[in-house]
Amino acid sequence: MKESVARFWREIPQRYNIIGNKCTVCGRVFFPPRESCPYCRRKSLGKMQKIQLSGKGKIVTYTIIHSATEDFEDQVPYPIAIVELDEGPRITAQIVDCKPEDVKIDMRVESTFRKIRQDGSTGAIYYGYKFRPMR
């Protein structure tokens, strides 16, 4: 199904630069950014502050995808993990720059800006974060 480009560009700050936000009432950090804090509710309205996340964290769990959707078929096998960022939020991303079998729980990783996928050979190229072992 063809998707509008707007659906992608409106998420660019989050996907390119890992911009999250912070509730200045309770200090909790969110990624992707939330309209309000689920804990402070209406008290947090207008008090959510954008923040740049460090992109550093550790692997909570992972898998190696062997059977992918059409968009990712050319990349298999690839590891994908849930990463807990040092600021707290957890995110799902591919792990690159290492062998799939080297990926382990609690491994320290850092974000890196990469191509995620492409719509055929002439279509749009989608970019975003992946993670690699911390150097």
Next chain:
Amino acid sequence: MREVAVIGIGITKFGELWDKSFRQLIAEAGSKAIFDAGIEGKDIDALYIGSMSSGRFIGQEHVGALVADAAGFSHLHIPATRIEGACASGGLAVRQGYLSIASGVNDIVVVGGIEKMNDVAGASATETLATAADQEWEAFFGATFPGLYAMIATRHMHDYGTTKEQLAQVAVKNHANGAKNPYAQYKFEVTVEQVMAAVPVAHPLGLLDCSPVSDGAAAIVLCAMDKAKEFTDKPVKIIASGQASDTLPLHGRRDITTLDATVHAAKMAYKQANVTPKDIDVAEVHDCFTIAEICAIEDLGFVEKGKGGKAVEENITTLDGEIPVNTSGGLKAKGHPVGATGVAQIIEIVEQLRGEADKRQVEDARIGLAHNVGGSGATCVIHILEAI
């Protein structure tokens, strides 16, 4: 609230049903349920249809009215509503039917569940199933649906020492049960070695850890308890209906290996039924992947958290075990036409409580539980039924 009973059940064979259309499948299941209940079209106050993604699987939305029409009820103008909650769509439809009778609005309703998944190519089916996950923050980055459950498995193994052999044993048990079910997609047994040697899908899960892509439909007739005796001498009472939600993406959960939606829906259901996990004689749980059954028996309180793998290894959940789980073969072997699953689970429990489960019959089964999950655990719906 009024009491509600199941008075009729009907199911199609599950599998790759190339010669059957969406309409034929739901009409077959529906008419079987209506005959079983001994009701007529004019007795039906409402239809509730569970379907996850008819729009992507057959390019057809608006299937509430379509089903009423396919069943031959268009001239009766019965209110017909389609319900969606990913793989929990069927269970949610059962709950909506239940609530509509319990509230006093309706007396008799038909609840159907259906999915026709094989009219698209395999890769498209994988992509459609992935829409149960978070499209922007999981699927966009390459996470597949089996991949999410694989990540639950990796963490469960890390935290509790669960092994790949124990996962495989879930498949072995469910295939053994499926082999005894005439409606099952896979009527053959498998060995631990076969499951472990199957092609990898998402490490540590292989092909035989996954439920299949299936076509199929299931339907039940629900009736106010005070009227049920007019139609059947074997009504099965729904003594509880629980539902809960959680974050859409797996990474947002409190604990990767606990489905809090299951924990909360179970708490709600046990309280309403005034029973404990120990009182459950037979259960159908949502084993879309082998790890899902291990998490389910823990989160439902059948075994302690972390002991699910060990419980399977010790045969606690086999047909003659302490708490038989997925006597139908489960999603794994019976098949998983997603929208039909939650309704089909109720049918297995009703057959068990009526004493009509034949070679799969659990002796003296009196109280049964059905557990249906949507996505990687963002939706859970649980029903508890009792033989009268």
